[in-house]
Amino acid sequence: MESHLYESVEPSVFYDKLENVLSTQSSAFKVNVALGYELVSKTGPDDTRYFYPNLANTYVFNKPVAINSKADIQKKVISEIRSMELADKLNYSSSGYTLKAITAFKIFIYHRDHTLGDSEAVIPKIIRENKHVINFPKTNNKCVFHCIAWHTFQSPKKDPRRIQAQVKEAFKRYCSFKGVKYSLSLFRSFKPIDLLQLDEVEDFFQLVINVYKMDVVSGNVECIRRSDKGYEAMDILSYENHALYIKNTDMLQSKYQCPKCEMVFVSAEKLKNHKKNQCELVNIESFPTEPTIYKPAHNTIRSLLTKYSxxxxxxxxxxxxxxxxxxxxxxxxxxxxxxxxxxxxxxxxxxxxxxxxxxxxxxxxxxxxxxxxxxxxxxxxxxxxxxxxxxxxxxxxxxxxxxxxxxxTGMEIPGVNLGKTYKISLGFGKQKSDYGKLKQQLxxxxxxxxxxxxxxxxxxxxxxxxxxxxxxxxxxxxxxxxxxxxxxxxxxxxxSNYVPAGTSYDKYLTTCLGGCKCDGKIRCVCGLGKGLFPYEYITAFNVLNQTTIPPKSAFDSKLRGTSITGDDYKRVKFVWDYYEMKSIKDLLIWHNNLDVVPFIKAIKAQRELFKRFDLDMFADGVSLPGLSEKVMYQTCFNNLQYTDKKPANAFQFPAKRMGSYKSQDAKSKREFGMTLEHLDTLLQKQKYLYGLCYWQLTADTASADHINNNLGHIDGNILISCVKCNTARKDMSLKGFHIDKEEKDIYAKMKANIAGGPSIIFNRYAKRNETKIRGGKVCKKIIGYDANALYLWALGNEMPCGRLTTVEAYDGIIDDIKADKVFGFLECDIRTPGHLKDYFSEMTPIFKNVLIDCTDESVIGKYMFDYNQSRTPNRSKPARKLIGSYFSEKILIYTPLLKWYLCHGMEIT
Incomplete structure (x- = not known):
């Protein structure tokens, strides 16, 4: 390690010295900077304390910064320090002292051994067998030149074991660049290249050299040196000071990209399935193979705590x-x-x-x-x-x-000492074990x-x-x-997603914390008081350096059309003096901090509401509707009573019931083939319990229920149930009300026929006691209505339920719909007769999505066509629109609505 001390220098001077010191380094290193500073007491200017620049006291970076290229010096160090508030990095002995000046800087440089050229390194199997990496054998410390030779050698038959001639040629050119005479002994005894020397290698060969490293346990790949130069890029993998050539970085990082739609997948198999079946699809729909009762996902941590007691x-x-x-x-x-x-x-x-x-x-x-x-x-x-x-x-x-x-084995839990045998890192977003699920949550x-x-x-x-x-x-x-x-x-x-729409921040704090309780709102310092800042006054960053309080008019808002009161401006003056502000920047910091300090307390108070329902608002949902759904299902399933599955007393199925089952099937024209022996066997298998509700059966309550209601009472299509459940279930399938893979065609048909509701505003000129309506009567009153409860109205009507089935149209189906014998959706062609078009002219009866060609005058009419043509730079293009119409073809119509159409004279064609 080496250090450089600079005392009694201004920060602007130090930045130049720092750059000079770092630029003279010839090998890869790490760097940190310690600050020397003087504090002065707020009570007396003679009471000062000096802190020597030492990493134990004050450091600029939380950990030393690795420098792997010359560009890192400016990007990772100089620019970072220039953007910092150095005063925030200091340790203050007490709140009674404030900063007088930063007077000294000490640079700490830690030299690293990160050379590329160790041909003796043992390459692990995960790298050695990776088809996206080339490991050159016997490089003799010149693995970087092997990578360069391979990358620049243009031959379809190049072999990594036979490129020595190209390596020597690249090495000779490099020697010429360095001003060194090439010799065979120099070639054999060449020392490995340091990571920091790659800058000059890039400039000579006009290549961008990006360096990656791999965690051999997890397979994660990380870039440790990225060049911003404008040359052709070459990627190499560094492992134990040995360089390997990367053929495809995305593949090495398990990023498989579709060449057509550019979606990225984590495996080649998923990409293959995507290209085969789904690349052309705008929306991808999937269905469960078997219908299941939907339940929201459980809280992961709660499930694991329960699972492992x-x-x-x-x-x-x-x-x-x-x-x-x-x-x-x-x-x-x-x-x-x-x-x-x-x-x-x-x-x-x-x-x-x-x-x-x-x-x-x-x-x-x-x-x-x-x-x-x-x-x-x-x-x-x-x-x-x-x-x-x-x-x-x-x-x-x-x-x-x-x-x-x-x-x-191979687990690593941060902060928990489990010994060296536990070491692994799990990727985010992949299929996880219990450990992986827990790790993601933590x-x-x-x-x-x-x-x-x-x-x-x-x-x-x-x-x-x-x-x-x-x-x-x-x-x-x-x-x-x-x-x-x-x-x-x-x-x-x-x-905002966890509160009702339109809730302001002030309303949120007031609801959760009760608002400010201070007697004097002007002198409030509790953190819940009103924050004020002249947003529209600050039109450039340098305005923040202004050292005087902005005038009262600076706090006015042209956007909102508001002005602050005299008391509000008195509060600004109080805050400025109380917190000893020196510039508008200090006012900005105070105002910004005021938005986050009470925020924490409010969130803590809000989450207690959801804890009543055993919900963690951080993990169980990203919005109020998501959490509300869990409360709904939680209430639903918690109220279910599960019966005891204790076997009932044995009995034989009553033979007298067989006659009624035969007559049922005969009446419905279904096959009958059920035997008493089969029913008794089912009773034994079901332990004399109903197969769905598990209530205990007796000879009086046992009933033979269809599994498929479209088939008769035949062996293999029978489930023993209780009479009550059999009667309640009627024609419902045991599969319930769910859309699964079997019904995907019905789903697609229903989805395609969802047109959306019309948003229509009738904005016509009308004047009381002047405008005439209804055949010449004078309008006495004008009232506007907003039909804003249509969803509630629709939900209050009869809704389709049960297993969806498709029935072919038959003669008389329209009469059955009119007589309420058929309920569901009918696909048909429908039109409005000519004599009724005037009747429906205010609001056409059919709504549908169609492609509107704005370039066709016959489609949109002459007036709209001419208007669109006049908007030369912004003409509307053909697009699908929701329109009102007098007719439609192959439209799926809800039978109550269809019945209304027919009663009002519309015709099915």
Missing amino acids: IKDADQYIDHFIVYDFEAILKPTATQHGENTVFTNEHIPVSVSVADSLTEEVRCFVNDDPKMLLTDMFKYIGDVSVKIQQYNVNKYKSLPQKIINAHGL DQVPVFGFNSGRYDINLIKSDLFAVIGTDNIKSVIKNPSYMCIATSDIKMLDI
Whole structure:
């Protein structure tokens, strides 16, 4: 290790010195910086304390930063430090001291041995047998040159065992570049290339060299050196200081991409199935093979605690993180389309982050949105590690029981010492064992925002995925809102999805916490008081450096048409003085922090509501409807009474019943072939219990029930039931009311006929005591109606239920529909007779989705055609539209509606 101390220098001077020191390093290294600073007492300027720059006191980075290329110096170190608030990195001896100055910097450099050229390295089987990696034999410390020679050698018959000539040629060119005379002895004795030397290798061979490493236990592949130069890219795998050539990085990382639709799959088999059956489909539909009663997924942790008889912990994830962004409104006045002008652009400038474990609050301010996100997620990552450690300690006994129960080896549980035999890492998003399911629950830390799915995420999404990456990421999108974004470590949620629509943040806090109880609202410092900030006054980042309180008019909002009161402005002045603010930036930080501190308390109070139903709002749903559904099903299934399956007394099936079964089948023209011997055998197999409700049977209550009601009483189609259940079930199939694979054609037909409801606004000129209606009568009153309860009306009507079946049309089916003998849906052609078109002109009776060709005058009419043609740059294109019509072909009509159509004179053709 080496260190460089600089005292009595300004930060701007130090950055240059830091860059000079790091640029002179010739081999890969890690770096950290310690700060020396002086504190001064708030009570007296003579009381000062000096802290020497030492990593034990103050460090800029939480852990040393690895430098693997020259570009990393600027990207990972210089830019990072410049964007930091160094004052936040300091340790204050007490709250009675404040920072006077940062006066010293000490650079710590840790030299690493990361050369590429060890030909003696033992390559493990997982790499050696991977068909996407080439391991060159006997490279004699020149494995990098083997990779370059292979990559640049253009021959369809090249063999990795026979490229020595190309390797020597590449080495000779490199020697010439370095100004060294080539010789055979130099070729044989060449030293391995350090990772940091790859910069000059790239420039000479005009190749981008990206370096990856692999965890041989899990197979996970991670990039440790990525070059931003504009050359052709070459990827190599580094293992134990040996370089191997990567033929296809995506395949090595188990990313199988469809060349047509660009979807990515985790295995070649899934990609093959996709290309074979589903690539052309816009929507992929799947059906259960057999019908099942739907139940929402159980809480994973609760299920595991029950399965492994753990009683020393509950199912709830205790801790979480919250955040909130603030943005400036940069004037733009850009035209967007014909009738829209964007007056301002929202640019994120600050974000406050707090967590329920440490209850610490951090606010990051930066004029570069990407660097702002980098700081934010780096801090969230650090806090997540602490919360994950807490989760592991809470459920410490559970993973141990899982391992013992399954005899697992190779497990690694962070923070739990299980010995060296337990070591494995499980991928996120794959089929998991109990251990994998638990690990995902403990690793994924909930991160909440308020209205974040609609505003904050859309505010930052242009840089978000560049910062958090796109590997192992899942999202739930309800346009234009992000309901959930999940990675292996965090799950970003929006608390607005857990409250009624339209709930404001102030209303949320008031409901959960009761609001501010301070007597003087102006001097409130409880954290629940009103926060004020001049959003529209801040039009550029440098305005935040203003050292005076903005004028009262700065807090006015043209967008909302509001102004703050005199008391509100007095509160701004009080806050400015109370917190010793020096600039508007301090006001921004105070305001931003005010949005997250009470947020944590409110979420804790809200989740207690769901705990009454044994639900964890962090894990059991991403929205209020999802949690409500679980409450509904929970109530439904908890109220079910399960009968005792104790066998009943033996008896023989009554022979006198056989005659009634024969007459039933004869009347229904079904086959009869049931024997008493078969019924007695069924009774013995069912232990004299009903096969569905398990009630005990007697000779008086036993009944022979059909399994398939379309077939008669024949051996093999009989289930012994009780008379009550047999009567109640009538013509229902035992399979219930579910759409499964057998009924997918019916599902497709019904779905295709869902047209949607018309949204019609009749906006006609009308004037009281002047406009004439109903044959010349003067209109005396004008009333507007909004039919906003149509869903409730529809649900109150007769609904289809039971097993769906298809019946071919027969003579007389229309008469049966009119007589209410048939209930369901009829596929037919229907039209409105000519003499009734005027009657239906106010609202045409048929609604359907059809393709409207806007370029055809005969389809849309002359007026709309001419209008569309006049909109030269923005002409409407052909598209499917919901329209009202006088006719339709092969439309599926609900029989009560069809009956109404027929009664009002419409014709089935």
